[in-house]
Amino acid sequence: MLDGSAPVITFINRNFERLRGFHIFMRALPEFLAARPDAHVIVIGGEGTGYGGQLPDGQTWKGKMLAEVGDRIDLGRVHFTGKVDHAMMVQALSISWAHVYYTYPFVLSWSLTEAMACECLILGSDTGPVRDAITSGQEGVLNDFFDVEALSRSMIDACENPDRYLGMRKAAREKALALFDRETVGVPKWMALIEELIGPA
Numbered sequence: 001m002l003d004g005s006a007p008v009i010t011f012i013n014r015n016f017e018r019l020r021g022f023h024i025f026m027r028a029l030p031e032f033l034a035a036r037p038d039a040h041v042i043v044i045g046g047e048g049t050g051y052g053g054q055l056p057d058g059q060t061w062k063g064k065m066l067a068e069v070g071d072r073i074d075l076g077r078v079h080f081t082g083k084v085d086h087a088m089m090v091q092a093l094s095i096s097w098a099h100v101y102y103t104y105p106f107v108l109s110w111s112l113t114e115a116m117a118c119e120c121l122i123l124g125s126d127t128g129p130v131r132d133a134i135t136s137g138q139e140g141v142l143n144d145f146f147d148v149e150a151l152s153r154s155m156i157d158a159c160e161n162p163d164r165y166l167g168m169r170k171a172a173r174e175k176a177l178a179l180f181d182r183e184t185v186g187v188p189k190w191m192a193l194i195e196e197l198i199g200p201a
Contacts, residue, residue: 002079004095007039007159010120011100012089012111016043016061017050020109021102021125024148026065030072031152036159041078042092051106093118098158098165102145103127116176119169121162123154133179139172141165 002008009032016022022045033039047060055064062080084092089111093099099120101112108129115122116133122140124130136142143150158165177184 002040002042002095004097007036007097008092008095009039009041009098009100009155009158010092010096010115011041011043011045012109012115013045013050014083014109014111015046015048015050016065017052018061019050019052019104019106021100021104021145022061023065024102024125024145024151025100026069027148028151028155029078030069031149032155033073033077035152035156037074039077039097039159042096043078043080044082044084044089044092046083090114090118093120096120097162098123098155100151100155101125101130102151103129104145105129108133113176113180116172117180119173121158121165121169122172123151123158133175134172138168139175140168 011022011025013020013022029041033041047062050061055061081088081092093115096115096118099115100123101109101115102125103109105128112122112124112130112133116139122134124134124140124142125145126136126142127145130142134140134142141154143154
């Protein structure tokens with residue numbers, strides 16, 4: 001059973017897809033797993049149709065990427081959980097040594113804010129929506145979306161030098177609370193917008 005005493009990398013997509021960087025993440029795993037034979041990877045998500053649409057002939061992105069890199073990764077250390085409930089997702093994030101969050105320019109995923117709130121080290125793509133939440137070198141590390149080797153190196157370094165990133169982890173949680181906390185930010189802003197539109201109750 002994984003408990004975080006050995007390196008754990010997490011990755012979450014509602015449905016695995018290119019739009020959310022699943023293909024880049026999978027291509028980064030062979031180098032990472034070879035460099036860190038003690039590490040495990042938890043991959044949470046489903047195989048349905050995502051924002052990017054369906055692949056032809058009934059293919060899934062999981063199947064497509066395993067066909068590409070499956071013979072170069074230790075599948076005994078890559079754990080595809082399927083979709084899980086919120087409590088189990090938070091449990092996985094709580095033992096994560098680094099959480100990978102990549103996306104094309106699109107709406108930011110709630111899973112990123114959850115990972116930040118769990119004080120994960122965020123390894124993200126240097127794309128617009130991620131930069132809204134993460135400043136590289138402050139709350140996490142951002143790399144070019146298409147640079148597979150950079151992601152591999154970032155995951156390796158997160159495992160080899162965890163103390164280097166303690167400040168980023170804490171800063172990520174503080175940023176998540178400042179920007180996204182439901183009680184102090186989300187609900188008050190929604191109520192203010194409603195009052196602006198229809199007047200006070």
